[in-house]
Amino acid sequence: MKKSPSMGILGGGQLARMMLLEAHRMGLNCFVMSSNADDPAAQVTQQWVEGSIDELSQVLEFAKSVDLLTFESEFIKPEILAELSERNICCRPTAKHMRIIQDRLSQKQLLEKYSIPTSPFFKVDQFQNLEKVKESIELPLVLKARLGGYDGKGTFILRDWDSSSITQCKDFLNNCTHGAIAENFIPFTRELAVSVARNENGDIAFFPLVESFQEECRCLWVKGPANHSDIEALKAKLKLLLEKEEYIGFISFELFESDSGLHVNEIAPRVHNSAHYSQNGLSLDQFSCHLMAISGIKLNHPIALSSGFAMYNLIGSGNEEPDLKCEKDVFLHWYGKKENRKGRKMGHLNAVAQSPELALEKLIEARKEIKL
Amino acid sequence: MKKSPSMGILGGGQLARMMLLEAHRMGLNCFVMSSNADDPAAQVTQQWVEGSIDELSQVLEFAKSVDLLTFESEFIKPEILAELSERNICCRPTAKHMRIIQDRLSQKQLLEKYSIPTSPFFKVDQFQNLEKVKESIELPLVLKARLGGYDGKGTFILRDWDSSSITQCKDFLNNCTHGAIAENFIPFTRELAVSVARNENGDIAFFPLVESFQEECRCLWVKGPANHSDIEALKAKLKLLLEKEEYIGFISFELFESDSGLHVNEIAPRVHNSAHYSQNGLSLDQFSCHLMAISGIKLNHPIALSSGFAMYNLIGSGNEEPDLKCEKDVFLHWYGKKENRKGRKMGHLNAVAQSPELALEKLIEARKEIKL
Numbered sequence: 001m002k003k004s005p006s007m008g009i010l011g012g013g014q015l016a017r018m019m020l021l022e023a024h025r026m027g028l029n030c031f032v033m034s035s036n037a038d039d040p041a042a043q044v045t046q047q048w049v050e051g052s053i054d055e056l057s058q059v060l061e062f063a064k065s066v067d068l069l070t071f072e073s074e075f076i077k078p079e080i081l082a083e084l085s086e087r088n089i090c091c092r093p094t095a096k097h098m099r100i101i102q103d104r105l106s107q108k109q110l111l112e113k114y115s116i117p118t119s120p121f122f123k124v125d126q127f128q129n130l131e132k133v134k135e136s137i138e139l140p141l142v143l144k145a146r147l148g149g150y151d152g153k154g155t156f157i158l159r160d161w162d163s164s165s166i167t168q169c170k171d172f173l174n175n176c177t178h179g180a181i182a183e184n185f186i187p188f189t190r191e192l193a194v195s196v197a198r199n200e201n202g203d204i205a206f207f208p209l210v211e212s213f214q215e216e217c218r219c220l221w222v223k224g225p226a227n228h229s230d231i232e233a234l235k236a237k238l239k240l241l242l243e244k245e246e247y248i249g250f251i252s253f254e255l256f257e258s259d260s261g262l263h264v265n266e267i268a269p270r271v272h273n274s275a276h277y278s279q280n281g282l283s284l285d286q287f288s289c290h291l292m293a294i295s296g297i298k299l300n301h302p303i304a305l306s307s308g309f310a311m312y313n314l315i316g317s318g319n320e321e322p323d324l325k326c327e328k329d330v331f332l333h334w335y336g337k338k339e340n341r342k343g344r345k346m347g348h349l350n351a352v353a354q355s356p357e358l359a360l361e362k363l364i365e366a367r368k369e370i371k372l
Numbered sequence: 373m374k375k376s377p378s379m380g381i382l383g384g385g386q387l388a389r390m391m392l393l394e395a396h397r398m399g400l401n402c403f404v405m406s407s408n409a410d411d412p413a414a415q416v417t418q419q420w421v422e423g424s425i426d427e428l429s430q431v432l433e434f435a436k437s438v439d440l441l442t443f444e445s446e447f448i449k450p451e452i453l454a455e456l457s458e459r460n461i462c463c464r465p466t467a468k469h470m471r472i473i474q475d476r477l478s479q480k481q482l483l484e485k486y487s488i489p490t491s492p493f494f495k496v497d498q499f500q501n502l503e504k505v506k507e508s509i510e511l512p513l514v515l516k517a518r519l520g521g522y523d524g525k526g527t528f529i530l531r532d533w534d535s536s537s538i539t540q541c542k543d544f545l546n547n548c549t550h551g552a553i554a555e556n557f558i559p560f561t562r563e564l565a566v567s568v569a570r571n572e573n574g575d576i577a578f579f580p581l582v583e584s585f586q587e588e589c590r591c592l593w594v595k596g597p598a599n600h601s602d603i604e605a606l607k608a609k610l611k612l613l614l615e616k617e618e619y620i621g622f623i624s625f626e627l628f629e630s631d632s633g634l635h636v637n638e639i640a641p642r643v644h645n646s647a648h649y650s651q652n653g654l655s656l657d658q659f660s661c662h663l664m665a666i667s668g669i670k671l672n673h674p675i676a677l678s679s680g681f682a683m684y685n686l687i688g689s690g691n692e693e694p695d696l697k698c699e700k701d702v703f704l705h706w707y708g709k710k711e712n713r714k715g716r717k718m719g720h721l722n723a724v725a726q727s728p729e730l731a732l733e734k735l736i737e738a739r740k741e742i743k744l
Contacts (some may be wrong), residue, residue: 027707336399
C-alpha cells in the first residue's frame with residue numbers, strides 16, 4: 001500500500017510526541033530523530049531514529065531517509081540550517097524561515113518589514129553599544145540573546161545603571177555568543193497569543209486569540225477565546241506576512257496588550273504551548289494542523305467546540321512522586337518524561353466550559369488534585 | 373519516577389492501537405502483545421511484545437510482565453481464559469466475564485438473568501435439535517455459532533425447510549465446533565447501540581444511545597444521539613447487571629428496535645465500533661474510558677460536544693490505491709493496516725454537526741473524496 005510522503009521530525013520532546021500521536025490517527029508516515037530511546041516522542045512510535053539534532057552528519061543522514069523535514073523547535077544550529085538550505089533539502093517551514101525567526105534580530109526586522117507593531121529595538125553586541133546611547137535609553141530595557149532563548153532564559157532586564165546592574169548586564173552579554181538585541185519594556189496589561197497555519201496551496205487557518213499567563217517566565221495557563229479590538233487588523237498583517245514570505249507550517253505569535261494596543265512580543269515557527277488548548281477546545285488541533293499544512297492537506301478554519309476553553313501546564317516540582325489521579329472532568333496530556341525536575345513541563349490539562357473563566361477554574365481545581 | 377500500574381493488551385488491531393494512543397496521552401503504562409511488528413497497535417508504541425494470543429504459554433509470559441491484562445476482543449480461546457482464571461491473573465474485564473460473554477449461549481442466559489429483553493433462543497448442537505421442534509419454529513430462524521462470530525461471520529439464517537436450506541444449515545452447524553444457538557428473527561425497524569463503562573469503585577459512565585447502520589453485516593455508519601422511550605428502563609437493567617456481576621471495563625450492547633420495543637442483540641465486552649464517534653463527539657472517548665475504568669480512575673459521564681455526531685467506517689475495496697485526501701471538516705482515524713483488502717475496516721471518519729443527520733451527511737460527502 002502506498003504511503004503518504006514521509007515526514008521527519010527533528011527533536012523528540014513533547015511537541016514531537018503530540019505531533020506523532022496525531023500522525024498515527026491520520027495515517028501519516030512520520031519519523032522522528034532524537035538522542036534517547038526514552039524521549040517523549042520516541043516512546044510513541046516504532047519510527048524513531050537515534051541521532052543528535054546538533055550533529056550535521058546525523059541530520060543529513062536522517063533527511064535522506066524522508067521526503068521532508070520539520071522541526072520541533074527553532075533551536076537548530078544556524079550552520080545546520082544553512083547547510084539544509086544550501087543542499088535544497090525540503091524543510092517545512094523552510095530552513096530560511098527557521099533561520100530568520102530563530103534569530104531575534106532578523107525576527108524583529110521581519111515584523112518591521114510588514115509594519116507589525118512590536119517594541120522598538122536595536123542590536124547590542126557588547127556593553128559599549130548600550131553605554132553610547134545611555135542618555136536616550138528609557139529603563140527598564142529588555143535584553144535578549146539573539147539565539148536560543150526561551151521561558152525567560154536568554155533574557156535580562158536592565159533596570160538601573162548602578163554598578164551591580166552593569167556587571168550583571170556585561171555578564172549576560174558575554175554569554176550571548178551570537179549577540180543580543182535590546183528592546184523597550186512594554187508595560188503590558190495582558191499577554192495574548194494567536195496562531196495560524198498555512199499550506200503550500202495558500203490555505204490559511206487562524207486559531208482564536210487567547211490569553212496566556214506566565215509565572216516565573218514560564219507559561220502557566222491559557223484561556224480563550226479572548227477579544228481585542230486590534231486583532232482583525234493584526235491578523236490581516238500576519239496573513240500578508242505568511243503569504244508574501246510563502247511560509248508553510250504552523251506559527252505562533254506571542255502578544256502584549258498595552259494601552260497603545262497589541263504588540264508582537266515573539267514568534268515561534270512551530271506548534272506552541274499557547275495552542276495546546278486546541279487539542280480539546282477546537283475542531284482542529286495544532287499538531288494535526290501543522291502536519292496537514294506541511295503535507296499539503298486542505299486546511300479548514302478550526303471551530304470552537306465550546307464557548308470557553310483553557311489549558312494549564314503541569315510543571316514539575318522535583319520533589320514529589322507524581323500522582324496523576326484526578327476526579328475532575330478535564331483532559332490530561334502527559335509527556336512521559338522520565339524525571340520530575342523542578343520547573344520542567346511534565347504535561348498539561350485541557351478543559352472546555354461555558355466560558356474561558358469557568359474552563360480555567362475547572363483546571364485550577366483539577367490541578368490541586370494532582371500531585372506533582 | 374513511579375509508573376502507573378502496567379497494563380497489557382492482548383491483541384494488536386485497531387482497537388488496541390486507539391487504546392494505546394489514549395494511553396500515551398494520559399501517561400498510562402501500556403504494553404501490547406500481537407503477532408506482527410507491523411500490526412496497527414505495534415506501530416504506535418515501543419512497548420510492543422511479539423506473541424500469539426492463541427498460545428497459552430505466550431499469554432502467560434506476557435501476563436507475568438504486567439500488573440493487569442485487558443483484551444482487544446472476546447476472541448480468546450476458552451481454555452486460555454480458563455487458565456487465566458485458574459491462576460488468578462488479574463484481568464479486566466475478568467476472564468470469567470470474558471468467558472460468559474464470548475459464548476452466545478451464556479451471553480443470552482446472562483441477559484435472561486437480568487430480565488433484559490432479547491430474542492427468544494435455544495441451544496442447537498446438531499440439526500436434529502431443530503428437526504425435533506420443527507413444528508413449533510417460526511421461520512426465519514437465526515443460527516449463531518456459540519464462539520467466534522462477528523460481522524455476520526458465524527451466523528446463518530434459516531428461511532425455509534427445503535432441502536437446499538437444510539444442507540446449508542447442516543454444513544453451518546458442522547462448522548460450529550462449539551455448538552450454536554438459534555434465535556427468533558427480530559423484524560427490526562432500526563439498529564441501535566449503547567455503551568457503558570464501570571470501574572472497581574462502582575463509577576458508571578453511560579454513553580449516549582446511537583443508531584447504527586449495517587451493510588453486508590458490517591457496520592457502515594453510526595449517528596447520534598438517538599432517542600427511544602425504552603432506553604432509560606433498559607439502562608437501569610444494564611446498570612444492575614454490571615453492578616451485580618461486578619463487571620469492570622467498557623462494554624457495548626447492540627440493540628434492535630422493533631414494534632415491541634428495544635431488544636439486546638449482542639454484547640461486546642470491550643470497546644466497540646459503535647462508540648468510535650466518542651473520539652470527537654464526546655468529552656470522553658471510549659478508549660480512554662476503558663483504560664480509566666480498568667485502572668480505577670474516576671469516571672465522569674461523557675458530555676456531548678455538539679448536538680449531533682456521526683461515524684463512518686472506511687471499508688477497503690481491495691482494488692484501489694488508497695488516497696486519504698479529503699477537504700471536508702471531518703476527523704480521519706486511520707488504522708495503518710498494510711493491505712487494503714476488500715471488506716476490511718481500514719479506518720473511520722468522525723464528524724460533529726448541529727444534528728445527527730447533518731453530521732452523517734458531512735461524512736457521506738467526505739467519504740466520496742477518499743479513494744479506498
